[in-house]
Structures are given as structure tokens and as C-alpha cells.
Amino acid sequence: MQSTTRRTVLELVHRGRARTRRDLSRLIGLSRSAVAQTVAELVAEGLLSEHVTDLSEHGTDREERRGRPSTQLRLVPHPGWVGAIDLGHRHVAVALGGMHHNVVDEARVGWRVDRSAQEALALAQSMLADALGRHAGRRADLRALGVSVPFPVVDATVQPIGSVPGWDGVRPSDLLGLPNATAVIVDNSSDLAAWGEFVQVADPGVRSLIYVSAGDGVGGGLVINGQVFSGTHGISGEIGHVPVPGCRLRCRCGRTGCLDALVSAASAGDASSVRAAGRAVGTVLAQVSSFVDPDLVVLGGALGSCDPGFVDSVSDSYRRHEPSRRVAFTAARLGLRSPLWGAFDRATQEAWASAFQLSPASRTRRLRATALPA
Template identity: 35%
Template sequence: MAHGGSLGELRAANLALVIAIIEQAGSLSRADLMRRTGLSRSTVSSLVVQLIEQGVLVERLDRGTPYKGRSGRPPILLELATLTGVVAGIDVGHRHVRVALARPDSTIVLERSVILDVDDSPRESMDRVATLLDELLAESGHQREDVRGSGLGIPGPVDSDGRMTSGILPTWRGLRPADELAERTGLVARVHNDAHLGARGELAYGAARGHRDVIYVKASTGVGAGLIVDGHLVTGTTGIAGELGHVQVDVNGVMCRCGSRGCLETEVSGPKLVALLQPAYDERLTVPRVLELAQAGDAGATRALNDFGRRIGRVLANIANMLNPEQVVVGGGFGSAPALQAGVRDALDRYAQPATAAAITVLGGALGERAEVMGAIAVALDPPDAPRSGRQVSRSPVAG
């Protein structure tokens, strides 16, 4: 049962709980809902009546089977009505903007991305988001009024009030991305940093689907993490949990862009990887080229990625000892490299408690560069004010 403040808030949470449970199960009877929610018969009946009147639930024409084979008349089953409209998933990266439209069942309608210098152009980036969104809506035959929800990912810390914090993106500091989007489009978005949405994407649609305790690592321009505990994304008191790249690993290290000294990100990042290897190569290196070299068996690229994985894994070992996860999913620009994943695995085996390390599977993300936009779709599809019910709704994306 959900717990809240006012009776109105409690009812809203219980309505969202009923919707989420039926969405996960496909169809359920009123008695099933009582068993799964712990709510009373009268409360379930009242909630169901309201949802049927609102057109959210419908009663199936065919009936179910009695509970545990009991005799008697089969119960009437409830299911979600066919929903219309779309949701918007928006991924604002350091060097790109990606927007996707999806149906309420998470089927992708249209998706598009553009290259853009996001770090130094916050308002221009939000202008581009609005333009892309309008283009996709027009192409798909939808209006802004058809957008049922939206999720927005930003490559920097976003506090619980929706404000950009810290000096990681100085030109964005103090901005409220949701307000910026609403001003341009009228849409109200749920905002998270990119690593949080990467975690949600892999949990709902990717490598972490079906798992409940996961650490997602995004290794790209910087290093971030999304923490999944008991099937839920943990954002922390101020919304910035998972800043893996800003764990101090060298008290006498170089200054980090966040203002601290010796952060993991000063040693492990996409630019650092290229700078480390460039003197040994005649060609101009990029992160994708380093990954190609490693895949072809190049010793230098493989060694560098493995070392980076070990440094990430050393920090992860402490977090793993605290959270005891079942998976570490590595994504981002260079997280897909097997050599990096092997380094993470080696460090976990060496530094985490033996039983903790043995319980962890280390693997690459299944969604690649689309993890964040799929995470944005996942949060856009979350029920409003969804309670912590202990259940994670997963949906399968289908290209369409």
C-alpha cells in the first residue's frame, strides 16, 4: 500500500500503483489487485470505478479463471484501454541532441539526432530540441497536445529541484532545463542526468532487464553512474547520486572541472584516452578509432582501455561492497570495449569482498549510444507520482 501526505496524494499514488501493476501483468481481476496491492476490497473497487470512468481501464469480454483452481464463476478481468498519443525521449549529450517519439507501449515512432556543441550553448541546445521535436511531431502526424509525457537527459548534475549544479557545465549552471523546455514547447519533462537515464534505459529495455540491483557506468567524455537498488533508480537526497567520476582517487592529483582535485575523471575519460595514446601513433586518434584499434588487437589501445577499466573497477569495488549488486553494466562512448570491461572485472575481483565480487556479472550495455534516449522514454512512461511499490515495469521497444 502506498503511503503519502494528504488523502488526495494517497489516492493519486494508489491509482498509479493499480495502473503500473495491470500494465505489468497485462490483465488482472479485482481480487488479484487486492492481493498484489494490499488494499482493501472497497478501495480497489473505488479506484477501478474511477479508472474505468476515465477511460484508463476496460473490462475484458472474456473472463479469467478462478483463483488457484477454485470453483465458482470466473472473475472479470481488467486491462488498460488502448492509449493514444506519444511520449518524447530527449537526450542532450555533450556533443549531440537526440529526440525520439514512442507510442504508449514504448514502440519507437521516429528518432533523430544532430551534432551540436551543447556544453557552451545551453539555450541554443534547447532551441534545437524544440525544433527537432516539432519536426518529428509533424512528420508523424501528431500535435504537441498528443505528447502524454516527456523525459529529458542532461550531461551534468541536476538537483532535485531541477536546477543544474556544480561547475561541470559552467554555462548551464543555475539553469532549469525543464523550464527551458516548457517555455519553448509547453511540455513538462522529467529531468535526470545522462547516466541516470542510461541506467533506466538498460533496466527497462537492455542488458539489465529483469534484474533489480545494478550499477550502470557511463564511460564517455566523463565517467558517471546510475544506481539501481531493488528495481528503482536511486537519485539521492539532492538528485545527484552516482557521480562516480568525481570520487577522489589522488589527493595530490590535478584539478578537476568540478573544482575538486584528483577525481577519477581526471585520469579516466574519452579525451584522456586519446591524449594518452596519441604520441605513439602517426594518425590522428579519436575515441571511435581507439576502439577500432583495440578490436583489431592493437596492444597499446588494448592496454590503455584495460588500465582505464581497472581504475574504474577500483572505485566500483567500494560501491559494490556497500550495495552488493548483481550486475555492473558498462556503457558510454568507450565502455563497450571488452578490454575495459575485463579491467573492471579484474579490479572487482581484487578489491571487492570475495562473495560480493562473485555475485557480480560485468557486461556491456545492450543499447549503446541510445541508452539515454531510451531511459528518457522509460521515465516519460512512468505513472505520475508513482509510489515505491517494489515493482519495476519493463517494456520492450520495437522499431516502427
């Protein structure tokens, strides 16, 4: 049976969108016999289970409403752990969960991550070991780990804009020393945050979004047609180093007048500097959004997700420059946790791909989460 059908069946049951074979047939558009064959295979492999239930109270189709017993499908709990690490410029966060998007442990500490990749990853690893210890988990049972870093990543290698000596050319998976069986996914925090927010969007009509984190610096990520788009050098969506007319602040990239410098100063400033930074972000977004033509702009980071005044300034300024285009603006639903959750979701996909023997080609399909992590 085709791997994509297997994944779709598992995904629909996992997301609670399909409870019966009939639901699956309707949602996938395959014949009932084709669906029955896939379900039978997945039951035989121990991935799905079937339970005879009287669905008369909840049933949606005719047979169910007549009160006939119906066979309900459930995902069989699968052993193993999934982990995520989010390294920001000033924090280290980790999450640990099971194979079904159930985060059971989360921790976050302040840390100057830019100084040394080795130190930051060692700290993250010990936090992860502590989390496993709290749940009697073994390192050997960690099936996949998602790692979010605050720099561009190409082929799992960190390639900062400008030079960051503690991180230039680092391959985080080499420093983590995890068992070979643990799949490690390393990506830029804005890309992972964009993905983390995308999987939370309930409206299936939303296919493309721009994510901008604003706080200690500016980061950006793109989801286009349901896929993260990183670009050739891992910097697509990064609007932080676009020059702002009239701004003379020195930027971490070595130049002056970047949006990143303006927003960083505002995050430690007063309400009027926050509004000015919001207007500058809105102006830049109005200039670049026609390239992407998104449904939605999600604003994250300390300013984007915690300061409604900032979101209003961004959207007002955007609409002044782009009155014709309808784009929704929203604060990040996951707040500061967007990159961590994006890393966790991506790691879960990897864990699923190996545990459920899905072919590599199917890994490009995205597993969308059903609910916010606890």
C-alpha cells in the same frame, strides 16, 4: 479509492502481469471486493476496459482451465504524446511515444552540447517538432517531456562540476518554451540512465544497482531500494573525478589524474589502454561499492556497452579487490540509449500522474516498463 491502489492496478495491467481481477487480488493482496471496486471506478473513468474472453487455452487458474469465459482487463489507449531529450557532451537525441511506453520515433545527431544550452535545446526542440510532424502530432498534446543533461541537476537547475559557461545555472524548462500543460522533468543523464537500466531488469529481486557510463568521460548513477538516489548536490554516484594513482592526464574539471581523463583518453585509444581504464574503473568501484552494496553494476557509454573487453577488465579488477562480495556485472542493455529511455520512462510517469489523476505522493512510486523500446 487510494491513488496508490489505482496506480498499482493500472501498472499491473499495463505490464501484462495481471489480466483478470483475480490476478490483481492475488498480486496486490487486497480482497476481491476491494479490487472489484477499484476496477469498476477505473472502467467508469474510461481508463480500463473489460472483455469477456474464453481463456481455456491460456488460463492459469482453475476456473480458467475449466474453460469458463473470463473477463480480461485492458488499458484503454489514452491520447497524448510523451517526449524525451537526451543531451550528451557530443550528441542530441530525442524520442517520441504514446502514453503506453510505445516509442514511435527516435533520432540522434552529433553536436557539441557543452558550448551552449540555448543552441542544444533549440536543436532538440526542432528535432522533437519534426518527430511530432511525422506522426501528425500537435505540440499542445505533448503531456510530458523528460530532459537528460550531462551535468548535475539540483531543483531542475543545471549545476556543472567546475564551470561550464554555456550551462551554469541554466533551467532547461525555461528555455524550452513548452505549453504550461506539458510537465517537464530535468535530470542528470547518469541518474536517468541508471533508472532506464533499472526498469529493464527482469529479476524483481534486484533492488539496487550502480550504473557507470564510460566513454567520452565517466558518469555514474545509483538506484537504491528501487529509487534513484541523486544526493544533495546531484552528484551521487559520480566517480569520474576520483584520482587514479600514477595518472597525470589533465581532466576537464581542471585537475590532473582523474578517472574521467583516463577513460576519455582510452575511448580514443587502443585495446591495452581500454583494459587499463577498465582496471582503474574496477578498482574505484571496489572501493565505493561497500557504501551502496548493490546487486548489480551496469556499464554503459561507448566503452561500457560496446566493448566486452572493457566490461571484463572492470569485473576482473573489481573481484581482485573485493573477492568476497558477490555483485553481477553487465553491459547496459539499452546501450547508448539508457539516458534517453530513462527520461522517457520518467516523463511517462508524469504523464500518467496527471492523466490518471494520481496524487503527487504516488509519483515517487516507479512505473516499471514491460519491454525494451522498439
